[in-house]
Amino acid sequence: MDRSGGTRKRSVLLVALLGAGLIAVAVALNVSFIVANWRAGLLLLVGIVSFAVLIGGLALNTAFLIREIRKSEQHDAFIHAVTHELKTPLASIKLYLQTLRQRELSPDKQHELIDTMLEDSDRLQRTIDQILLAGKTGDARRVDNATTVDVSAVVDECVTLAGKRHHLVNGEVQLSVSPGTFVVMGDRDELVAAVTNLVDNAIKYSGDRVKVAVDVARAGARRVSISVRDQGIGIKGPELKRVFRRFYRLPAALQSRVRGTGVGLSIVQAVARRHGGRAYAESRGAGRGSTFTLELPMRSS
């Protein structure tokens, strides 16, 4: 991947040089044209116009090219990450099945292996669900078939399940819900996926010391906010918005090899928009934790 990245940089440079060369040639041609035919006013005008079109086209072309290159780089990284996320639990399941088949094992050991395989198949399923959901929420339309959803219940469920999944038993994830009921109109599954992504991220990016606070509270008159605060790796200022882009992954996350495909937060944002709400991130900087908030309009009673 590094190598192809190098090739891409070279091709960008090549295109830039080519562009500069073309512009130089065009300027030279134009100048000589003006000098030779200064009286031919109409021709001059036509020349200037087509010159402008040429330059504009070139600039546009370059901009598109650069954008495509960036996209395809992120796409490669995504494919790599997904490959890893799909193959690893599959490799584990296969290994455990073959172990069960080939070895004489005590019933206790058998159960242990089966539990491991169940965890791996859950992981596999989550990755697949996540990718499918990223595809589904990709268009920014509003949810169809909206029903009433109790936000407190959704968040409670997500926190409990995430705690189980990450084997957290000592209250590492604290949930507090403000008094009152918070009901929104929306798609329950999408909301569960969005909140789960936020809680999972908070745990994943906490390192060894997990301390996550989840708050459900009123935001203004008509909105409910679900905020998830961690004491983890934090986010630098310029990256606060970027983390919501599809396939984007924090350099720090890549370095510490935190698992992930780079679609989780883009799903959160898409779900927020599909419910008429918004999602945003706050952090005091690298290493100082971060807070992700999902804000949704409540059902008007």
Add this chain to the structure above:
Amino acid sequence: MSRVLIVEDEEHLAAGLKFNLETEGLVAEVEENGQVALDRLTSEPNEFDVVLLDVMLPGLDGFEVVRRLREAGRFVPVMLLTARSHTDDVLRGFEAGADDYLPKPFDLAILLARVQGLLRRKTWLRGGEAAGDEALEEFRFAGKHIDFREQVLRWDGTEQPLTLMEATLLRYLVRHDGQTVSRKVLLEEVWGVREDTDTRTVDNFIARLRRYIEAEPSDPKHLHTIRGVGYRFVSEPAD
């Protein structure tokens, strides 16, 4: 008893591998971090007989671990385990100095066979019992001295340690001095690989061996490429 180090950050895979290797009567230990594994392998050189190395690791990736291990003069056999089975990744692994690789998901039986293969080749090189052929412990040609027991190539006071696969390949070529051997046969006989592994693996190792034994690697006198067939080792060229 042979000892295996498993370097793998995926808990489940590591535990499954450890359990199976131990059931086979091997001693197995797990490290999750590339850097920690490298430090351990370089500080206690003969602690392990084989290393199973994942590529995507925290600390230091598998390619880098094996590269630095070789740089530090440690030649313990290394098998890469990777979800990235693209040819480029495989070649990159061999270039870094790995002896073998297995794509994930793998077959338990194949994994165990390959680990045993690496262990066996090690004793085989050390002059141990080989399947039906007499031990070949050393070989001299053109002022060079190969010591298969020590996995070292010596000439003019220079010492070049060889990885297990380099030594095994060289040994096979020496045994077939003057004969042409195909890439496919080399893959089968030296690597024990029967699947359609990319034969460029062989080319890579040949290139490495040429750097050691040829005065002019681009104009080989001993290790010839036979176009469309494979390679031929000639200890004493006619001219």
